[in-house]
Amino acid sequence: MALVVDVLSWICLLGGGLFLLIGALGVLRLPDFYTRLHAVSICDTLGAGLVLVGLMLQGGLSLVTVKLLLMFYFMIFTGPTAVHALAEAALQGKLKPVVDECEPQ
Amino acid sequence: MEHLIDIVLLGLLMITGFAIVRIRSLLAVAMLTSIYSLLSAALFVVLDAVDVALTEAAIGAGISTILMLATVALTSDEEKAPRHTPLLPLFVVFATGTALIYGTLDMPHYGDPAAPIHQHVAQAYLHDTPKEIGVPNVVTSVLASYRGYDTLGEVTVILSAGAGVLALLGYRTRRRNSRGPGNRKLVVLRIIAKLFLPLILLFALYVLFHGDYGPGGGFQAGVIFATGFILYALAFGLGNAQRVIPHRLLRILMAVGVLIYAAVGIESMLLGGKFLEYRVLADDPVTGQHLGIMLIEVGVSITVTAVMLIIYYGFVSRQHSGDM
Numbered sequence: 458m459a460l461v462v463d464v465l466s467w468i469c470l471l472g473g474g475l476f477l478l479i480g481a482l483g484v485l486r487l488p489d490f491y492t493r494l495h496a497v498s499i500c501d502t503l504g505a506g507l508v509l510v511g512l513m514l515q516g517g518l519s520l521v522t523v524k525l526l527l528m529f530y531f532m533i534f535t536g537p538t539a540v541h542a543l544a545e546a547a548l549q550g551k552l553k554p555v556v557d558e559c560e561p562q
Numbered sequence: 563m564e565h566l567i568d569i570v571l572l573g574l575l576m577i578t579g580f581a582i583v584r585i586r587s588l589l590a591v592a593m594l595t596s597i598y599s600l601l602s603a604a605l606f607v608v609l610d611a612v613d614v615a616l617t618e619a620a621i622g623a624g625i626s627t628i629l630m631l632a633t634v635a636l637t638s639d640e641e642k643a644p645r646h647t648p649l650l651p652l653f654v655v656f657a658t659g660t661a662l663i664y665g666t667l668d669m670p671h672y673g674d675p676a677a678p679i680h681q682h683v684a685q686a687y688l689h690d691t692p693k694e695i696g697v698p699n700v701v702t703s704v705l706a707s708y709r710g711y712d713t714l715g716e717v718t719v720i721l722s723a724g725a726g727v728l729a730l731l732g733y734r735t736r737r738r739n740s741r742g743p744g745n746r747k748l749v750v751l752r753i754i755a756k757l758f759l760p761l762i763l764l765f766a767l768y769v770l771f772h773g774d775y776g777p778g779g780g781f782q783a784g785v786i787f788a789t790g791f792i793l794y795a796l797a798f799g800l801g802n803a804q805r806v807i808p809h810r811l812l813r814i815l816m817a818v819g820v821l822i823y824a825a826v827g828i829e830s831m832l833l834g835g836k837f838l839e840y841r842v843l844a845d846d847p848v849t850g851q852h853l854g855i856m857l858i859e860v861g862v863s864i865t866v867t868a869v870m871l872i873i874y875y876g877f878v879s880r881q882h883s884g885d886m
Protein backbone atom coordinates (compact mmCIF):
# COMPACT_ATOMS: atom_id res chain seq x y z
CA MET A 458 0.00 0.00 0.00
CA ALA A 459 2.74 2.39 1.01
CA LEU A 460 4.56 1.51 -2.19
CA VAL A 461 1.49 2.29 -4.31
CA VAL A 462 1.05 5.68 -2.62
CA ASP A 463 4.75 6.40 -3.06
CA VAL A 464 4.69 5.50 -6.75
CA LEU A 465 1.53 7.58 -7.31
CA SER A 466 3.03 10.54 -5.51
CA TRP A 467 6.22 10.36 -7.57
CA ILE A 468 4.19 10.12 -10.76
CA CYS A 469 2.38 13.31 -9.69
CA LEU A 470 5.59 15.08 -8.69
CA LEU A 471 7.42 14.20 -11.90
CA GLY A 472 4.33 14.98 -13.99
CA GLY A 473 4.07 18.37 -12.30
CA GLY A 474 7.75 19.00 -12.95
CA LEU A 475 7.26 18.07 -16.60
CA PHE A 476 4.35 20.48 -16.97
CA LEU A 477 6.35 23.25 -15.28
CA LEU A 478 9.15 22.59 -17.76
CA ILE A 479 6.71 22.66 -20.69
CA GLY A 480 5.22 25.90 -19.39
CA ALA A 481 8.64 27.51 -19.02
CA LEU A 482 9.61 26.42 -22.54
CA GLY A 483 6.33 27.83 -23.81
CA VAL A 484 6.95 31.20 -22.18
CA LEU A 485 10.31 31.34 -23.94
CA ARG A 486 9.33 29.98 -27.33
CA LEU A 487 5.72 30.93 -28.12
CA PRO A 488 5.28 33.86 -30.51
CA ASP A 489 3.10 36.44 -28.74
CA PHE A 490 1.73 37.59 -25.40
CA TYR A 491 -1.53 35.63 -25.44
CA THR A 492 0.01 32.29 -26.35
CA ARG A 493 2.65 32.82 -23.68
CA LEU A 494 -0.13 33.41 -21.17
CA HIS A 495 -1.48 30.03 -22.17
CA ALA A 496 1.90 28.51 -21.28
CA VAL A 497 1.94 30.36 -17.93
CA SER A 498 -1.48 29.04 -17.02
CA ILE A 499 -0.24 25.47 -17.56
CA CYS A 500 2.52 26.14 -15.01
CA ASP A 501 0.03 27.59 -12.56
CA THR A 502 -2.66 24.95 -12.62
CA LEU A 503 -1.32 21.62 -13.87
CA GLY A 504 2.33 22.07 -12.89
CA ALA A 505 1.97 23.44 -9.39
CA GLY A 506 -1.29 21.51 -8.86
CA LEU A 507 0.27 18.12 -9.62
CA VAL A 508 3.30 18.91 -7.45
CA LEU A 509 0.98 19.79 -4.58
CA VAL A 510 -1.07 16.60 -5.06
CA GLY A 511 2.16 14.60 -5.04
CA LEU A 512 3.24 16.27 -1.81
CA MET A 513 -0.21 15.61 -0.29
CA LEU A 514 0.23 11.89 -1.03
CA GLN A 515 3.63 12.05 0.65
CA GLY A 516 2.17 13.86 3.66
CA GLY A 517 -0.55 11.27 4.32
CA LEU A 518 -3.40 12.10 6.67
CA SER A 519 -1.90 14.99 8.62
CA LEU A 520 -2.12 18.73 9.17
CA VAL A 521 0.45 19.24 6.41
CA THR A 522 -1.96 17.70 3.91
CA VAL A 523 -4.74 20.04 5.02
CA LYS A 524 -2.45 23.02 4.53
CA LEU A 525 -1.38 21.71 1.11
CA LEU A 526 -5.04 21.24 0.21
CA LEU A 527 -5.73 24.87 1.12
CA MET A 528 -2.78 25.94 -1.04
CA PHE A 529 -4.12 23.78 -3.85
CA TYR A 530 -7.54 25.47 -3.72
CA PHE A 531 -5.85 28.85 -3.56
CA MET A 532 -3.75 28.09 -6.64
CA ILE A 533 -6.70 26.67 -8.57
CA PHE A 534 -8.67 29.87 -8.03
CA THR A 535 -6.02 32.57 -8.21
CA GLY A 536 -3.86 31.26 -11.07
CA PRO A 537 -6.49 31.33 -13.83
CA THR A 538 -7.89 34.60 -12.44
CA ALA A 539 -4.50 36.28 -12.64
CA VAL A 540 -3.99 35.03 -16.21
CA HIS A 541 -7.50 36.16 -17.14
CA ALA A 542 -6.88 39.60 -15.65
CA LEU A 543 -3.59 39.87 -17.57
CA ALA A 544 -5.23 38.92 -20.85
CA GLU A 545 -8.08 41.35 -20.19
CA ALA A 546 -5.62 44.15 -19.44
CA ALA A 547 -3.67 43.38 -22.61
CA LEU A 548 -6.88 43.46 -24.68
CA GLN A 549 -7.85 46.79 -23.14
CA GLY A 550 -4.34 48.06 -23.87
CA LYS A 551 -5.05 47.29 -27.58
CA LEU A 552 -2.47 44.53 -27.84
CA LYS A 553 -3.26 42.60 -31.02
CA PRO A 554 -2.78 38.84 -30.97
CA VAL A 555 -0.48 37.45 -33.65
CA VAL A 556 -2.56 35.48 -36.13
CA ASP A 557 -1.39 33.08 -38.75
CA GLU A 558 -0.96 34.98 -41.99
CA CYS A 559 -1.79 32.11 -44.34
CA GLU A 560 -5.11 31.26 -42.78
CA PRO A 561 -7.76 29.94 -45.16
CA GLN A 562 -9.94 32.54 -46.85
CA MET B 563 21.28 19.40 0.19
CA GLU B 564 20.74 22.61 2.08
CA HIS B 565 23.88 24.03 0.50
CA LEU B 566 22.44 23.25 -2.92
CA ILE B 567 19.23 25.15 -2.12
CA ASP B 568 21.31 28.07 -0.80
CA ILE B 569 23.43 28.17 -3.94
CA VAL B 570 20.40 28.01 -6.27
CA LEU B 571 18.55 30.75 -4.35
CA LEU B 572 21.59 33.03 -4.10
CA GLY B 573 22.34 32.47 -7.78
CA LEU B 574 18.77 33.42 -8.72
CA LEU B 575 19.04 36.49 -6.45
CA MET B 576 22.21 37.54 -8.28
CA ILE B 577 20.62 37.03 -11.71
CA THR B 578 17.59 39.07 -10.62
CA GLY B 579 19.87 41.80 -9.30
CA PHE B 580 21.73 42.06 -12.61
CA ALA B 581 18.45 42.02 -14.53
CA ILE B 582 17.13 44.90 -12.38
CA VAL B 583 20.23 46.95 -13.19
CA ARG B 584 20.15 46.18 -16.91
CA ILE B 585 16.43 46.52 -17.74
CA ARG B 586 15.16 49.99 -18.63
CA SER B 587 11.42 49.33 -18.37
CA LEU B 588 10.43 50.35 -14.86
CA LEU B 589 7.33 48.11 -14.85
CA ALA B 590 9.56 45.11 -15.42
CA VAL B 591 11.92 46.35 -12.71
CA ALA B 592 9.03 46.58 -10.23
CA MET B 593 8.05 42.98 -10.99
CA LEU B 594 11.68 41.83 -10.73
CA THR B 595 11.99 43.53 -7.34
CA SER B 596 8.97 41.53 -6.26
CA ILE B 597 10.67 38.33 -7.42
CA TYR B 598 13.81 39.39 -5.57
CA SER B 599 11.78 39.78 -2.35
CA LEU B 600 10.13 36.40 -2.84
CA LEU B 601 13.53 34.76 -3.34
CA SER B 602 14.87 36.43 -0.18
CA ALA B 603 11.80 35.20 1.68
CA ALA B 604 12.59 31.67 0.53
CA LEU B 605 16.17 32.17 1.68
CA PHE B 606 14.92 33.28 5.11
CA VAL B 607 12.84 30.11 5.34
CA VAL B 608 15.97 28.07 4.61
CA LEU B 609 17.69 29.99 7.42
CA ASP B 610 14.76 29.09 9.75
CA ALA B 611 13.75 32.74 10.13
CA VAL B 612 10.09 32.18 9.28
CA ASP B 613 8.88 35.39 10.97
CA VAL B 614 11.19 37.47 8.80
CA ALA B 615 10.24 35.41 5.75
CA LEU B 616 6.55 36.11 6.34
CA THR B 617 7.25 39.83 6.65
CA GLU B 618 9.42 39.87 3.55
CA ALA B 619 6.87 37.96 1.50
CA ALA B 620 3.97 40.16 2.61
CA ILE B 621 5.74 43.53 2.43
CA GLY B 622 8.47 43.04 -0.16
CA ALA B 623 6.66 40.85 -2.64
CA GLY B 624 3.15 42.12 -1.86
CA ILE B 625 2.56 45.70 -0.83
CA SER B 626 5.77 47.37 -1.96
CA THR B 627 5.28 45.97 -5.48
CA ILE B 628 1.81 47.49 -5.64
CA LEU B 629 3.15 50.82 -4.35
CA MET B 630 5.98 50.73 -6.90
CA LEU B 631 3.52 49.99 -9.72
CA ALA B 632 1.32 52.86 -8.50
CA THR B 633 4.36 55.15 -8.57
CA VAL B 634 5.34 54.02 -12.06
CA ALA B 635 1.77 54.67 -13.18
CA LEU B 636 2.14 58.27 -11.96
CA THR B 637 5.44 58.87 -13.75
CA SER B 638 6.98 57.34 -16.84
CA ASP B 639 7.57 53.63 -17.16
CA GLU B 640 10.82 54.09 -19.03
CA GLU B 641 14.08 54.74 -17.22
CA LYS B 642 15.99 57.73 -18.60
CA ALA B 643 19.48 57.08 -19.91
CA PRO B 644 22.08 58.39 -17.46
CA ARG B 645 23.63 61.72 -18.41
CA HIS B 646 27.08 61.06 -16.99
CA THR B 647 29.50 58.27 -17.67
CA PRO B 648 28.93 55.59 -15.06
CA LEU B 649 32.63 55.31 -14.22
CA LEU B 650 32.58 57.25 -10.92
CA PRO B 651 29.50 55.43 -9.52
CA LEU B 652 31.06 52.13 -10.61
CA PHE B 653 34.22 53.02 -8.70
CA VAL B 654 32.23 54.01 -5.58
CA VAL B 655 30.20 50.79 -5.68
CA PHE B 656 33.30 48.71 -6.26
CA ALA B 657 35.17 50.37 -3.38
CA THR B 658 32.21 50.01 -0.99
CA GLY B 659 31.69 46.40 -2.01
CA THR B 660 35.34 45.58 -1.46
CA ALA B 661 35.26 47.25 1.97
CA LEU B 662 32.11 45.29 2.92
CA ILE B 663 33.57 41.98 1.77
CA TYR B 664 36.78 42.80 3.67
CA GLY B 665 34.60 43.46 6.73
CA THR B 666 32.94 40.05 6.51
CA LEU B 667 36.34 38.38 6.85
CA ASP B 668 36.35 39.30 10.55
CA MET B 669 32.83 38.06 11.17
CA PRO B 670 32.23 34.72 12.88
CA HIS B 671 31.17 31.83 10.67
CA TYR B 672 27.47 31.23 10.10
CA GLY B 673 26.08 29.08 12.90
CA ASP B 674 29.22 29.40 15.04
CA PRO B 675 28.03 28.86 18.64
CA ALA B 676 30.86 31.03 19.97
CA ALA B 677 29.74 34.07 17.96
CA PRO B 678 29.11 37.17 20.12
CA ILE B 679 25.46 37.31 19.06
CA HIS B 680 24.83 33.91 20.62
CA GLN B 681 26.79 34.73 23.78
CA HIS B 682 25.19 38.04 24.78
CA VAL B 683 21.49 38.20 25.72
CA ALA B 684 20.18 35.59 23.27
CA GLN B 685 20.82 32.72 25.67
CA ALA B 686 18.92 34.47 28.45
CA TYR B 687 15.97 35.08 26.10
CA LEU B 688 15.89 31.47 24.96
CA HIS B 689 16.26 30.18 28.49
CA ASP B 690 13.79 32.49 30.26
CA THR B 691 11.02 32.81 27.67
CA PRO B 692 9.13 29.58 28.59
CA LYS B 693 8.96 30.43 32.27
CA GLU B 694 8.75 34.25 32.22
CA ILE B 695 6.49 34.81 29.24
CA GLY B 696 5.16 31.39 28.43
CA VAL B 697 4.88 31.72 24.65
CA PRO B 698 6.44 29.13 22.35
CA ASN B 699 7.55 31.67 19.74
CA VAL B 700 10.67 33.32 21.16
CA VAL B 701 10.69 35.86 18.33
CA THR B 702 7.38 37.25 19.56
CA SER B 703 8.55 37.33 23.17
CA VAL B 704 11.74 39.21 22.24
CA LEU B 705 9.96 41.58 19.88
CA ALA B 706 6.95 42.41 22.00
CA SER B 707 8.14 41.98 25.56
CA TYR B 708 11.92 42.00 26.11
CA ARG B 709 12.45 44.58 23.38
CA GLY B 710 9.11 46.35 23.76
CA TYR B 711 10.74 49.79 23.69
CA ASP B 712 12.39 49.10 20.33
CA THR B 713 9.13 47.88 18.84
CA LEU B 714 7.30 50.96 20.10
CA GLY B 715 10.00 52.99 18.37
CA GLU B 716 9.53 51.01 15.15
CA VAL B 717 5.78 51.53 15.17
CA THR B 718 6.37 55.25 15.71
CA VAL B 719 8.73 55.22 12.73
CA ILE B 720 5.99 53.63 10.61
CA LEU B 721 3.53 56.26 11.84
CA SER B 722 5.91 59.08 10.93
CA ALA B 723 6.57 57.49 7.52
CA GLY B 724 2.82 57.46 6.91
CA ALA B 725 2.53 61.05 8.08
CA GLY B 726 5.43 62.00 5.79
CA VAL B 727 3.82 60.42 2.74
CA LEU B 728 0.55 62.09 3.67
CA ALA B 729 2.31 65.47 3.90
CA LEU B 730 4.12 64.99 0.58
CA LEU B 731 1.41 63.41 -1.55
CA GLY B 732 -1.67 64.73 0.18
CA TYR B 733 -4.96 63.28 -0.73
CA ARG B 734 -7.31 64.32 -3.49
CA THR B 735 -10.96 63.61 -3.26
CA ARG B 736 -12.53 62.97 -6.62
CA ARG B 737 -15.46 64.83 -7.97
CA ARG B 738 -16.79 61.87 -9.87
CA ASN B 739 -16.97 58.63 -7.99
CA SER B 740 -15.37 56.37 -10.54
CA ARG B 741 -16.31 52.74 -10.41
CA GLY B 742 -13.38 51.61 -12.48
CA PRO B 743 -13.09 51.06 -16.20
CA GLY B 744 -15.16 48.40 -17.90
CA ASN B 745 -17.41 47.17 -15.12
CA ARG B 746 -18.45 44.18 -17.15
CA LYS B 747 -14.91 43.11 -17.95
CA LEU B 748 -13.76 42.87 -14.35
CA VAL B 749 -16.46 40.39 -13.48
CA VAL B 750 -14.18 37.38 -12.99
CA LEU B 751 -11.73 39.36 -10.91
CA ARG B 752 -14.54 40.72 -8.77
CA ILE B 753 -16.11 37.36 -8.03
CA ILE B 754 -12.77 35.84 -7.08
CA ALA B 755 -11.90 38.90 -4.98
CA LYS B 756 -15.23 38.58 -3.16
CA LEU B 757 -14.56 34.91 -2.60
CA PHE B 758 -11.09 35.46 -1.19
CA LEU B 759 -11.50 38.69 0.74
CA PRO B 760 -13.03 37.06 3.84
CA LEU B 761 -10.34 34.38 3.75
CA ILE B 762 -7.56 36.98 3.55
CA LEU B 763 -8.98 38.94 6.48
CA LEU B 764 -9.46 35.72 8.45
CA PHE B 765 -5.87 34.75 7.72
CA ALA B 766 -4.72 38.17 8.92
CA LEU B 767 -6.59 37.64 12.21
CA TYR B 768 -5.03 34.19 12.49
CA VAL B 769 -1.53 35.61 11.94
CA LEU B 770 -2.27 38.31 14.51
CA PHE B 771 -3.60 36.09 17.30
CA HIS B 772 -1.44 33.08 16.55
CA GLY B 773 1.76 35.14 16.67
CA ASP B 774 2.54 33.82 20.15
CA TYR B 775 2.60 30.24 18.93
CA GLY B 776 3.76 30.34 15.34
CA PRO B 777 5.34 32.77 12.93
CA GLY B 778 3.53 36.04 12.63
CA GLY B 779 2.43 38.97 14.72
CA GLY B 780 1.19 42.51 14.47
CA PHE B 781 3.38 43.71 11.59
CA GLN B 782 2.60 40.80 9.29
CA ALA B 783 -1.10 40.82 10.19
CA GLY B 784 -1.33 44.55 9.51
CA VAL B 785 0.20 44.11 6.08
CA ILE B 786 -2.11 41.20 5.24
CA PHE B 787 -5.14 43.27 6.31
CA ALA B 788 -3.94 46.09 4.08
CA THR B 789 -3.45 43.72 1.11
CA GLY B 790 -7.02 42.52 1.55
CA PHE B 791 -8.37 46.05 1.33
CA ILE B 792 -6.04 46.90 -1.55
CA LEU B 793 -7.34 43.86 -3.43
CA TYR B 794 -10.85 45.20 -2.87
CA ALA B 795 -9.81 48.63 -4.11
CA LEU B 796 -8.17 47.09 -7.20
CA ALA B 797 -11.23 45.07 -8.13
CA PHE B 798 -14.00 47.45 -7.16
CA GLY B 799 -12.41 50.86 -7.59
CA LEU B 800 -11.05 53.32 -5.06
CA GLY B 801 -14.44 54.95 -4.51
CA ASN B 802 -16.00 51.79 -3.15
CA ALA B 803 -12.95 51.04 -1.01
CA GLN B 804 -13.28 54.45 0.55
CA ARG B 805 -16.84 53.73 1.45
CA VAL B 806 -15.56 50.75 3.42
CA ILE B 807 -12.65 52.57 5.07
CA PRO B 808 -12.74 56.33 4.57
CA HIS B 809 -9.48 58.25 4.48
CA ARG B 810 -10.57 60.26 7.53
CA LEU B 811 -10.90 57.08 9.58
CA LEU B 812 -7.46 55.86 8.47
CA ARG B 813 -5.81 59.06 9.64
CA ILE B 814 -7.29 58.50 13.09
CA LEU B 815 -6.53 54.75 13.15
CA MET B 816 -2.91 55.42 12.21
CA ALA B 817 -2.42 57.20 15.53
CA VAL B 818 -4.78 54.97 17.53
CA GLY B 819 -2.48 51.96 17.08
CA VAL B 820 0.55 53.74 18.55
CA LEU B 821 -1.64 55.16 21.31
CA ILE B 822 -2.87 51.67 22.26
CA TYR B 823 0.75 50.53 22.44
CA ALA B 824 1.83 53.48 24.60
CA ALA B 825 -1.30 53.19 26.73
CA VAL B 826 -0.39 49.60 27.62
CA GLY B 827 2.97 50.95 28.80
CA ILE B 828 1.40 53.71 30.86
CA GLU B 829 -1.19 51.33 32.29
CA SER B 830 1.59 49.07 33.54
CA MET B 831 3.22 52.12 35.13
CA LEU B 832 -0.06 53.01 36.85
CA LEU B 833 -0.29 49.46 38.19
CA GLY B 834 3.08 49.89 39.83
CA GLY B 835 5.43 48.36 37.25
CA LYS B 836 7.84 49.96 34.82
CA PHE B 837 6.88 51.26 31.37
CA LEU B 838 5.77 48.28 29.25
CA GLU B 839 6.28 45.81 32.11
CA TYR B 840 3.37 43.54 31.24
CA ARG B 841 3.52 41.18 34.18
CA VAL B 842 1.73 43.64 36.45
CA LEU B 843 -1.28 43.74 34.08
CA ALA B 844 -2.85 40.61 35.58
CA ASP B 845 -2.61 38.74 38.86
CA ASP B 846 -0.49 36.04 37.30
CA PRO B 847 2.70 37.40 35.70
CA VAL B 848 2.51 35.00 32.73
CA THR B 849 -1.13 35.93 32.03
CA GLY B 850 -0.10 39.58 32.26
CA GLN B 851 2.61 39.01 29.68
CA HIS B 852 0.12 37.28 27.35
CA LEU B 853 -2.36 40.14 27.74
CA GLY B 854 0.27 42.81 27.18
CA ILE B 855 1.71 41.13 24.09
CA MET B 856 -1.77 40.64 22.62
CA LEU B 857 -2.74 44.28 23.18
CA ILE B 858 0.40 45.75 21.69
CA GLU B 859 0.21 43.38 18.70
CA VAL B 860 -3.31 44.67 18.04
CA GLY B 861 -1.99 48.24 18.27
CA VAL B 862 0.88 47.47 15.88
CA SER B 863 -1.44 45.86 13.34
CA ILE B 864 -3.87 48.81 13.41
CA THR B 865 -1.09 51.32 12.75
CA VAL B 866 0.54 49.21 10.03
CA THR B 867 -2.78 48.63 8.23
CA ALA B 868 -3.70 52.31 8.37
CA VAL B 869 -0.30 53.52 7.18
CA MET B 870 -0.14 51.05 4.27
CA LEU B 871 -3.63 52.02 3.14
CA ILE B 872 -2.91 55.73 3.50
CA ILE B 873 0.19 55.41 1.33
CA TYR B 874 -1.82 53.42 -1.22
CA TYR B 875 -4.70 55.90 -1.23
CA GLY B 876 -2.22 58.74 -1.53
CA PHE B 877 -0.64 57.31 -4.69
CA VAL B 878 -3.80 56.12 -6.35
CA SER B 879 -5.89 59.21 -5.68
CA ARG B 880 -3.38 61.21 -7.74
CA GLN B 881 -4.01 59.23 -10.88
CA HIS B 882 -6.41 60.98 -13.16
CA SER B 883 -7.87 58.25 -15.26
CA GLY B 884 -6.26 55.13 -13.91
CA ASP B 885 -7.95 52.94 -11.42
CA MET B 886 -5.08 51.00 -9.98
